[in-house]
Amino acid sequence: MGWLHDGHRALMGRARAENATTVVSIFVNPRQFGDPADLARYPRNEAQDVEICEAEGVDVVFAPPVEEVYLPGFDTIVAVGSIARPLEGAARPGHFDGVATVVAVLFNLVGADRAYFGQKDAQQVAVIRRMAIDLATPTEVIACPTIREPDGLAMSSRNVHLTPGERAAAPVLRQALLAAREAWLGGERSGDVLRDRMRAQLAEEPLANVEYVSVADAATLAELDAVDGPALLSLAVRFGSTRLIDNEPLG
Amino acid sequence: MGWLHDGHRALMGRARAENATTVVSIFVNPRQFGDPADLARYPRNEAQDVEICEAEGVDVVFAPPVEEVYLPGFDTIVAVGSIARPLEGAARPGHFDGVATVVAVLFNLVGADRAYFGQKDAQQVAVIRRMAIDLATPTEVIACPTIREPDGLAMSSRNVHLTPGERAAAPVLRQALLAAREAWLGGERSGDVLRDRMRAQLAEEPLANVEYVSVADAATLAELDAVDGPALLSLAVRFGSTRLIDNEPLG
Numbered sequence: 001m002g003w004l005h006d007g008h009r010a011l012m013g014r015a016r017a018e019n020a021t022t023v024v025s026i027f028v029n030p031r032q033f034g035d036p037a038d039l040a041r042y043p044r045n046e047a048q049d050v051e052i053c054e055a056e057g058v059d060v061v062f063a064p065p066v067e068e069v070y071l072p073g074f075d076t077i078v079a080v081g082s083i084a085r086p087l088e089g090a091a092r093p094g095h096f097d098g099v100a101t102v103v104a105v106l107f108n109l110v111g112a113d114r115a116y117f118g119q120k121d122a123q124q125v126a127v128i129r130r131m132a133i134d135l136a137t138p139t140e141v142i143a144c145p146t147i148r149e150p151d152g153l154a155m156s157s158r159n160v161h162l163t164p165g166e167r168a169a170a171p172v173l174r175q176a177l178l179a180a181r182e183a184w185l186g187g188e189r190s191g192d193v194l195r196d197r198m199r200a201q202l203a204e205e206p207l208a209n210v211e212y213v214s215v216a217d218a219a220t221l222a223e224l225d226a227v228d229g230p231a232l233l234s235l236a237v238r239f240g241s242t243r244l245i246d247n248e249p250l251g
Numbered sequence: 252m253g254w255l256h257d258g259h260r261a262l263m264g265r266a267r268a269e270n271a272t273t274v275v276s277i278f279v280n281p282r283q284f285g286d287p288a289d290l291a292r293y294p295r296n297e298a299q300d301v302e303i304c305e306a307e308g309v310d311v312v313f314a315p316p317v318e319e320v321y322l323p324g325f326d327t328i329v330a331v332g333s334i335a336r337p338l339e340g341a342a343r344p345g346h347f348d349g350v351a352t353v354v355a356v357l358f359n360l361v362g363a364d365r366a367y368f369g370q371k372d373a374q375q376v377a378v379i380r381r382m383a384i385d386l387a388t389p390t391e392v393i394a395c396p397t398i399r400e401p402d403g404l405a406m407s408s409r410n411v412h413l414t415p416g417e418r419a420a421a422p423v424l425r426q427a428l429l430a431a432r433e434a435w436l437g438g439e440r441s442g443d444v445l446r447d448r449m450r451a452q453l454a455e456e457p458l459a460n461v462e463y464v465s466v467a468d469a470a471t472l473a474e475l476d477a478v479d480g481p482a483l484l485s486l487a488v489r490f491g492s493t494r495l496i497d498n499e500p501l502g
Contacts, residue, residue: 076385081326134327136359
């Protein structure tokens with residue numbers, strides 16, 4: 001969606017290393033925003049994005065206008081089921097239908113062998129991978145590690161909206177995830193205790209308004225009573241009008 | 252879906268004439284049947300179908316088992332909106348979601364330049380074309396004329412289920428369409444009058460149980476009060492447990 005940062009640069013670098021040609025799509029997709037105000041204020045700077053792509057050796061920047069992605073009379077939805085329902089799916093109704101639909105269109109328009117996505121949006125990657133496997137898209141979905149600021153804040157185009165005070169507070173997402181991870185490494189297996197551990201850490205930051213904390217099965221994203229296999233810690237937190245998410249795998 | 256007839260042969264002939272390689276997919280798609288009994292009794296004869304394909308010079312028959320089309324954990328739906336809602340969409344809830352989904356999968360698995368569908372299933376063609384345009388599939392959708400028995404009955408795999416008495420009665424679908432078309436050619440433009448004309452013709456056949464008759468806008472398939480542009484006459488009629496459909500374009 002543009003407003004490219006070091007997380008995107010890492011995707012470009014990996015794509016370049018593994019493929020003959022690298023295409024970057026830049027498209028702020030209106031169908032994945034429930035709130036028109038959120039869409040309107042999503043940061044954009046295409047000239048700067050193109051410069052970044054050039055500097056990273058990208059071959060093609062594909063930045064179509066909305067009406068070239070959604071043709072007149074557009075009336076198709078690609079919807080993924082259970083893995084799209086909890087967490088971001090519950091917090092943002094329709095969001096993942098918009099994501100799965102636009103990615104299905106972009107996969108057909110670009111015709112890539114591989115597509116690279118950041119693990120920061122872990123559920124998004126899971127939804128897109130499910131869609132790609134189910135529809136047998138010729139494009140393979142590849143997840144890449146989250147890139148972080150030195151203080152641990154996950155890179156996100158939305159970080160630009162944070163006030164200086166909120167920016168200083170935002171690493172608490174990472175701290176909450178690490179606190180729960182630490183407890184898990186120490187043998188804690190109760191979902192409730194791990195969720196409480198995240199909440200306790202977030203409660204120490206007055207600017208943080210918690211939307212959810214989650215300890216979920218890594219494959220299904222269903223909330224866990226007990227962690228007895230691969231799991232995903234994740235959370236969504238608001239700072240003023242800016243909503244941030246982050247996650248950490250366990251096992 | 253197999254049980255190939257002369258309508259399918261015509262699709263194969265057109266595909267062969269326009270392309271270097273012709274693939275026929277044979278897949279009775281469980282996701283487009285609402286009624287398990289209807290799925291169970293859908294006619295199948297793969298050996299005979301393969302013989303017909305060979306005789307028509309088809310290069311590849313693609314007849315995958317269900318579990319190769321729907322992989323474990325399959326959980327994606329491709330859904331077309333307003334054009335899928337009336338007529339067959341109203342009579343068979345979920346049917347067109349099943350159709351659009353399987354065709355999206357088959358398009359990706361086969362990777363064809365063009366795909367040929369029979370106009371007998373006019374709404375199906377419209378739904379698939381909408382999906383293909385919207386998702387920008389590399390496969391182009393081509394509609395081919397309905398092929399009919401000498402007495403006017405549209406070729407359909409379901410015709411095999413008709414008893415001799417029902418088979419003798421079944422051309423009434425075509426007769427009803429032609430009666431309305433005749434009225435339209437004579438200047439009649441009222442949707443209600445044209446629908447009544449079809450109903451009157453069907454009422455003369457005691458074995459025919461009418462499910463719907465329609466005079467709809469050719470582009471949207473919305474029912475018309477007045478026919479002042481391209482329209483589609485269509486109907487669905489049951490003979491015993493066998494459901495037949497047919498249609499005729501106006502203008």
